[in-house]
Amino acid sequence: MAAAEPPPGPPAGPIERRVREELDRLGGAYEVMPCDPALADTAAFCAYYGIPPGESANAIVVASKGEPKTWALCLVLATTRLDVNRKVRDLLGVRRLSFATAEETVARTGMMVGGVTPFGVSDMPIYVDARIPRLTRVVVGGGSRSCKIRLAPEILLRLPGAAVVEGLALEREEPAAPTPA
Numbered sequence: 017m018a019a020a021e022p023p024p025g026p027p028a029g030p031i032e033r034r035v036r037e038e039l040d041r042l043g044g045a046y047e048v049m050p051c052d053p054a055l056a057d058t059a060a061f062c063a064y065y066g067i068p069p070g071e072s073a074n075a076i077v078v079a080s081k082g083e084p085k086t087w088a089l090c091l092v093l094a095t096t097r098l099d100v101n102r103k104v105r106d107l108l109g110v111r112r113l114s115f116a117t118a119e120e121t122v123a124r125t126g127m128m129v130g131g132v133t134p135f136g137v138s139d140m141p142i143y144v145d146a147r148i149p150r151l152t153r154v155v156v157g158g159g160s161r162s163c164k165i166r167l168a169p170e171i172l173l174r175l176p177g178a179a180v181v182e183g184l185a186l187e188r189e190e191p192a193a194p195t196p197a
Contacts, residue, residue, distance in 0.1 A: 056130035056161035096185035
């Protein structure tokens with residue numbers, strides 16, 4: 017099946033404008049890729065629009081369980097899983113850490129899950145898995161579920177508070193093949 021063409025997107029809202037303004041300030045070419053909000057979750061987006069999962073990154077907000085809360089935004093490839101229980105916990109220097117809920121993510125970033133991007137986030141560290149800068153291009157959230165952004169990864173490294181972290185993510189384990197009966 018051929019990759020689907022993204023539909024024309026609605027006019028950018030305040031969050032998308034904030035994201036694009038930051039991208040413009042950072043410099044470098046980027047492409048806004050409109051998408052159907054129902055297909056914004058990474059697996060559905062990649063499958064429908066023909067984007068290799070190894071070129072698509074997920075922005076994941078995490079929070080400490082203790083008070084005062086400590087927050088971070090982590091960017092990892094769709095082919096990996098965030099090492100939240102070891103690497104991120106050590107980076108933040110906390111004992112217990114969890115993924116932020118959808119409600120906490122919106123409250124901290126103004127963005128819904130499926131559209132979260134590191135652009136426009138300024139009040140928490142941004143950790144970028146070391147695999148991402150090795151790519152020639154990557155697709156990240158666009159600030160809403162209606163668009164994604166394709167760009168050269170070096171633009172991510174221009175973000176204030178961004179740090180490249182080796183071992184931030186682990187390779188996903190492939191499910192075991194069924195054993196014949």
